[in-house]
Amino acid sequence: MPHPQNLGMAQRVEAVVRRSGAVPATIAIMDGKLRVGVKADDLERLAEAGGKAAKASRRDVAALLVSGEVAGTTVATTMMAAAWAGIRVFATGGIGGVHRGAETTFDISADLEELSRTQVAVVCAGAKSILDIPKTLETLETKGVPVLGYKTGDFPAFWARQSGQKVDHRIESAKQAARVIALQFELGLGGVLVANPIPESHALDAREIEARIEEAIQGAEAEGVSRKDLTPFLLKRIVELTGGKSLVANIALVENNAAVAAEIAVALSKLKAKTKAKA
Numbered sequence: 611m612p613h614p615q616n617l618g619m620a621q622r623v624e625a626v627v628r629r630s631g632a633v634p635a636t637i638a639i640m641d642g643k644l645r646v647g648v649k650a651d652d653l654e655r656l657a658e659a660g661g662k663a664a665k666a667s668r669r670d671v672a673a674l675l676v677s678g679e680v681a682g683t684t685v686a687t688t689m690m691a692a693a694w695a696g697i698r699v700f701a702t703g704g705i706g707g708v709h710r711g712a713e714t715t716f717d718i719s720a721d722l723e724e725l726s727r728t729q730v731a732v733v734c735a736g737a738k739s740i741l742d743i744p745k746t747l748e749t750l751e752t753k754g755v756p757v758l759g760y761k762t763g764d765f766p767a768f769w770a771r772q773s774g775q776k777v778d779h780r781i782e783s784a785k786q787a788a789r790v791i792a793l794q795f796e797l798g799l800g801g802v803l804v805a806n807p808i809p810e811s812h813a814l815d816a817r818e819i820e821a822r823i824e825e826a827i828q829g830a831e832a833e834g835v836s837r838k839d840l841t842p843f844l845l846k847r848i849v850e851l852t853g854g855k856s857l858v859a860n861i862a863l864v865e866n867n868a869a870v871a872a873e874i875a876v877a878l879s880k881l882k883a884k885t886k887a888k889a
Contacts (some may be wrong), residue, residue, distance in 0.1 A: 611860065617657035619861045623701070623868040630872030635697060637688045639666050639674050639681040646695040656680060661846075665838055667720050685732060686724035689801065698791065698878060699731045701871035703864045704738040704768040705803065706841065707746030710827065717837065718749065725801040726753035731791045731878075733804045733871035735863040736766035736773060740823050740844045743773045750803065751778075756794065757803045758787060760870055766807040769859045770816040777805055784870065788877035792885075806870045812862035814855060822851040 611619065624634040635647035638656050648656065656663065664681035666674050668690060674681045683691065685705050692700050706719025725732065737746045747765060750757055757765065759777030767773035781787050781804075791802050807813075826847040830836075835843045849857045 611660075611857065613657050613660040615857065615861065616660060617654060619864060620653055620657060622865055626865055626868045627872040630869060630876060632872040632875045634868075635692075635695070637683050637691050637700075639664075639671070639679070639683065642675050642678045644671065644675065644691050646691055646697070656682070661842065665842065667838070668724065669720070684719075685721040685734075686719070689721075689724045689728045689730045689732065692730050693728050698729065698795070699733065699871050699875040701733045701864070701867040703860055703867070704734050704736055705732060705746075707737040707741040707743070708749055709840065710740070710742045712742060712745065715836065717840065722746070722749050722753060722755070725750065725755045725803060727800050729795045729799075729801060731787075731802040731804055731871075731874065733760075733806055733867045733874065735768050735808050735867060736805050737768065738841065738845075739768040739770060739819055740826070740841065740848070743767060743775055747775055754799065755801060755803055756790070757805060758790060760787065760804055760806040762805070762807050764807075766805050767816065768863070769808065769814040769819050769856055771807040771810065771813045772816070784873035784877045785881075787874045788881050791874070791878060792881055804870070804874065806867050808859060808863040809866050812859045814852070814859055819848075819852070819856070822848050822856075825851055 627634040638645050638648060659680045664674055664679045666681040666687050667684045668686050685702055688700055706721040709717035712718055737743050757778045759780045761782055763780045764772040765775040765777050787804055794802050826844045829847055830840060830843050
């Protein structure tokens with residue numbers, strides 16, 4: 611996301627979390643440290659780095675800590691850091707997954723593997739629309755990751771509210787989500803995916819966005835863009851092709867996810883306190 615929109619969004623997201631009674635902790639790699647929670651001036655520095663900041667997945671963490679580079683963290687790395695810090699719920703825009711054409715490129719996000727083994731609940735607007743959503747859901751099923759639909763039975767497609775694919779279980783409240791998450795972790799199982807559709811007022815037309823995605827993918831193929839550079843390239847190109855509408859939608863869905871994640875985190879904390887009191 612370009613500067614200064616990224617900074618404004620990050621500040622609003624933290625404010626949304628606080629208003630809901632939870633504590634925000636933006637995660638990033640800066641100055642040779644994996645930071646769980648950053649100060650206001652560091653948040654500005656991270657935002658100013660924008661597209662120049664490195665993209666840190668699990669495999670990159672050690673090298674980036676040594677180099678001292680500024681890096682944003684993928685869902686996989688954010689889950690890892692959150693778990694180390696004792697955080698059980700976090701919000702993002704959309705998870706990574708199985709890329710289109712993965713049967714030949716084998717381009718599959720490490721986010722899916724992390725979800726299978728790390729006890730953190732991820733609240734998102736589904737998988738990014740640029741991905742192969744059916745294959746992404748099949749992979750999550752294979753890895754035993756429960757996909758919960760927040761007040762929906764249809765898995766959302768990031769900018770669009772529906773993908774045509776079903777979630778595993780529909781939940782109707784933050785309290786219900788917290789109960790599922792708590793029991794999942796108590797059983798010693800992995801992470802949980804909470805799919806929360808983009809607000810209807812900001813959703814894009816599924817057919818229109820699909821046409822823009824296909825155009826962006828063709829551009830990536832023509833320029834030879836692949837691997838970890840592919841997703842940033844596609845998202846940036848789609849912003850251009852939609853005249854900025856996808857960026858506005860992206861900001862709205864992240865803020866919405868943060869609100870839901872905060873509600874779930876508060877409910878989970880209350881549930882934990884209640885369980886301790888009974889013991």
